[in-house]
Amino acid sequence: MSQGMAPGDLPLAVLRSLPAAVFVFDGTGRLAMANAAAYDVLGMTPEPPLEGRAVADIIRLIAYSGLYGPGDPEAQTATALAADRNQRLRRTARTTDGRWFDLLSEPLPDGGWISLVVDVTLHRRALETSHLRERLTDHALRYHPSGIGLYDAQARLVLFNEAYERILEMPPGTLRLGMTFEAVFDQMALHQAMEPQLAETLRQQRMAIDRSRPHQQVRQRPDGRAISSISQPTPEGGFLVSLQDVTELQQARNEATRRAALLDGVLAALPHGVCVYGPDRRLSMVNDAYQRLLKGAELRVGEHLMEICRRREAQGEYGPGVTAEMVFRRQFAFSPTGRERTRPDGTVVSTHGAMLPDGGHIAVVSDVTPLRRAEAAAQQRASLLQAMLDSMRHGVCLFDAEHKVVAANALAARMIGLRPEDMAPGTPLAVLRRRQYETGEFGTGAAADELYTSRAVNLVPRLDRYSRIRPDGSVLEITTDPTPDGGYVRTYTDVTEERRVRAAIEHARALAEEADAAKSRFLATMSHELRTPLNAVIGFSEALQAEPQGPHVAEFAGTILEAGRHLLSLIDEILEVAKAGTGTLAAETRPLHLASVLEGAVRLMRNGAEAGGVALSVEALPALPRVLADERRLRQVLLNLLSNAVKFTPQGGAVRIGAALLPDGGVEVHIADNGIGIEPGQLERAFEPFVQLETTHARRYAGSGLGLYLARALAQSMGATLALESTRGLGTVARLRLEAAEQQQEQTE
Structure with missing residues (x-):
């Protein structure tokens, strides 16, 4: 008994020191004592104490702490309160977190009782594990990857698993209980197809082994597999043979040896310092880079970490106010960001640590002095950059690769349209655009929504330049240029006045260029077209003058007549163009049979098509109504279109003319060829007067450039429309749409 302790205090002291939770209740049903383990079970601290509280309160705390297991805590409290505490009570409960407790209640002489809560989790789990092992032993033996064969004192086989046959390369069912070890060997030699001499040698070796002692060997088979054989004596005088295919293990060992050598080479070549501590906190490895980076505070293998910390503290390595104990504790507070400190020589080192599977840890040290100096220089440059930006006459914003x-x-x-504080560093571009959208910077309505969804939500393209009109009417030009780090610079310029002046200049320039181009086209085209027939007239007239009675007079006169008619047609076309330009191109429309007009135009063009080697045909026509048109104008339009089609279709090609009824009651005449075609961007220019899409001096196709222009002008004078569809190299389709003269359709003749 210890000094100063009364005899009655000893049992109370024992109860308080018990590892099991103890609750003592007096005769009035109030808690008289609870030991430290009781507070731990309830997950509470002794302050404030529970002594003096009613039994209902304590049992409710126990129920809500989960000691009675899953269920309604109030129902569990009612059940516990209804128990007869004058009787010895005992039951086992599994808590909500999976632990097991024995709950015991023992009555006391004064009418109170003592309750014990004993953690029997380990015991219950041990029982469960024992039962599980018994159930799994047979299963594990059967499916164990190692081959197991048990022999009795007479070397007869009494137990084996499937792997034993498989590793011996025997078909299933070869082995039988009661076979001798020698018979088993014979079967193995047979199924492994051993050479007789090798089989006899191995037989003698196996029979000579003393099975009363442990024996182990590894045999390399001819196929390269390595089989480990372990023989262990049994208490009954027999022996147990365990076979295992260790081919992969041998290969893994070789690979591990190779990797260990490779790791040593990597650690030696690393520019970072690496040191490894074992579970005993003693240094087990350090590379040369560590010793070089921490020169003056080198490590020695075998040193304890605390010894190292104290030695470095004495050397002043950690700086004022940092003790060895503080550094020691920090070694195990692993952080993904690591720690930095400045050494006495001014260098800055960064340390990262990690726990190792064996309980030790690794520390990696890097010299980050250049990085910190670069960051300081970058901060200085950033200040200069901000001063420069604030003095610029353009709005400038620099974004990083993450659009911040x-x-x-x-x-x-x-x-x-934002405040300067809205563009604080780190603000994402998406946030800026959202603020602009909400404040009406992009306008209102559908146009604002379209601008926001098409540009503001998407990522910023590189080398981008676009303009937009702000709500106040000013024009803002936004330019985006990439930076080497993957970010970009956006420049904002107010170009309102510049755009106004530029638009006025551009309009005036366009008018002047168009007038000049029209004059040049007219002069170039007419000079070429007029010169050809005039040369013929002059040349053949001189020939007639020189030889008035010659044999070629009729031929020369015909040529002069043809050239004169060509000149007359050119002049007529020019007059028609002049009328079209003044709006005096009139047409007298009347109902026409379209089929006869089409066939007449084809007859007039057939000789020219045959001369050019082009097949000209009329498609089978459906039942068509009469059309409203001027017959002479319509024929001229068709001839111009057919002439163009034949002219630009190479020899061997084809031109087809046809007509179809449109859904609105009108009629469409189409002329299709498989000639050279027109670029899509040049289709409308083909209808301009004096335009030759082939503008070189050595043009392959003659013409004044008025055919399509006149065709459209004449079509419009009759209330019709003319359009072209074409693909370069595949041909062109001209579509002439005419109004019907009557609703009822009738067959054309």
Whole structure:
């Protein structure tokens, strides 16, 4: 008995020190004592104490702590309160977190009782494990990857698993209980197809082994497999043979040896310092880079970590106010960001640590002095950059690769409808655009929604330049240029006045160029077209003058007549163009049979098509109504279109003319060829007067450039429309749409 302790205090002291939870209740049903383990079970602290509280309160705490297991805590409290505490009570409960407790209640002489809560989790789990092992032993033996064969004192086989036959390369069912070890060997030699001499040698070796002692060997088979054989004596005088295919293990060992050598080479070549501590906190490995980076505070293999910390503290390695104990504790507070410190020589080192599977840990040290110096220089440059940005006459904002603001001047914020604080560094571009959208910077209604969804939500393209009109009517030009780090610079410029002046200049220039181009086209085209027939007239007239009675007079006169008619047609076309330009091109429309007009136009063009080697045909026509048109104008339109089609179709090609009824009651005449075609962007230019899409001096196709222009003008004078569809190299389709003269359709003749 210890000094100073009364005899009655000893049992109470024992109860308080018990590892099991103890609750003592007096005769009035109030808690008289609870030991430290009781507070731990309830997940509470002794302050404030539970002594003096009613039994209902304590049992409710126990129920809500989960000691009675899953269920309604109030129902569990009612059940516990109804128990007869004058009787010895005992039951086992499984808590909500999976632990097991024995709950015991023992009555006391004064009418109270003592309750014990004993954690029997380990015991219950041990029982469950024991039962599980018994159930799994047979299963594990059967499916164990190692071959197991048990022999009795007479070397007869009494037990084996499937793997034993498989590793011996025997078909299933070869082995039988009661076979001798020698018979088993014979079967193995047979199924492994051993050479007789090798089989006899191995037989003698196996029979000579003393099975009363442990024996182990590894045999390399001819196929390269390595089989480990372990023989262990049994208490009954027999022996147990365990076979295992260790081919992969041998290969893994070789690979591990190779990797270990490779790791040593990597650690030696690393520019970072690496040191490894074992579970005993003693240094087990350090590379040369560590010793070089921490020169003056080198490590020695075998040193304890605390010894190292104290030695470095004495050397002043950690700086004022940092003790060895503080550094020691920090070694095990592993952080993904690591720690940095400045050494006495001014270098800055960064340390990262990690726990190892064996309980030790690794520390990696890097010299980050250049990085920190670069960061300081970058901060200085950033300050200079901001000063420069604030003095610029353009709005400028620099973004990083993640579309976040790096720097911006106040002018940029004002120009895009934001406050300077809205463009603070780190603000995502998406947030800026959302604020612009909400404040009406993109306008209102569907146009604002379209601008926001088409540009603001998408990522910023590189080398981008676009303009937009702000709500106040000013024009803002936004330019985006990439930076080497993957970010970009956005420049905002107010180009309102510049655009106004540029638009006026551009309009005036376009008018002047168009007038000049029209004059040049007219002169170039007419000079070429007029010169050809005039040369013929002059040349053949001189020939007639020189030889008035010659044999070629009729031929020369015909040529002069043909050239004169060509000149007359050119002059007529020019007059028609002049009328079209003044709006005096009139047409007298009347109902016409379209089929006869089409066939007449084809007859007039057939000789020219045959001369050019082009097949000209009329498609089978459906039942068509009469059309409203001027017959002479319509024929001229068709001839111009057919002439163009034949002219631009190479020899061997084909031109087809046909007609179809349109859904609105009108009629469409189409002329299709498989000639050279027209670029899509040049289709409308083909209808301009004096335009030759082939503009070189050595043009392959003659013409004044008035055919399509006149065709459209004449079509419009009759209330018709003319359009072209073409693909370069595949041909062209001309579509002439005419109004019907009557609703009822009738067959054309």
